[in-house]
Amino acid sequence: MFHVIPRESQEQFANRTIRFEGGDYGAPVSVFLIDNEPGQGPDLHVHPYTELWIVRSGKARFTVGEETLEPNVGDIVIVNAETPHCFKNVGTTRLELTCIHASPEIIQSWV
Numbered sequence: 712m713f714h715v716i717p718r719e720s721q722e723q724f725a726n727r728t729i730r731f732e733g734g735d736y737g738a739p740v741s742v743f744l745i746d747n748e749p750g751q752g753p754d755l756h757v758h759p760y761t762e763l764w765i766v767r768s769g770k771a772r773f774t775v776g777e778e779t780l781e782p783n784v785g786d787i788v789i790v791n792a793e794t795p796h797c798f799k800n801v802g803t804t805r806l807e808l809t810c811i812h813a814s815p816e817i818i819q820s821w822v
Contacts, residue, residue: 726751734815741817745808752799756821758812762796763789765809770802795822 714736722730727746733739747769755774764773766786773780773788775796782788790796800806 730817732816739813739815741812741814743808743810743812743817745806745810747800747806749800749803749806751806753797754821755795755797756819757793757795758814758820759818760792760813761789762813763787763811764798765811767807767809769800769804769806771798771806771808772801773798 716731716736724730726748729742729744729746731742731744733741745764752771764771764782764787766782766784766788768784770781773782773796775788775790776794780788781801798808
């Protein structure tokens, strides 16, 4: 069995980011396809599972626990469960990240 979710059926936010929860389709992971303008990004939060990002384009500044990092395009950032984290687009162009949640649903708590 397989599923194809047409682009027009995908949950999209005003900032063009797409949210996909895999549990609706029997998948054990969920995804955000981040597409942020300069200055955009989520505030500090945690998840009860591991999360990872693949930097596809643009410039991001991540805060992970007490550390700050600016990964390059193509880098993969992995954060363990319950680790406070956030990111912001600190560049002058759009930031594109693939954000993978090791969970069939996205569970997020703001800190």
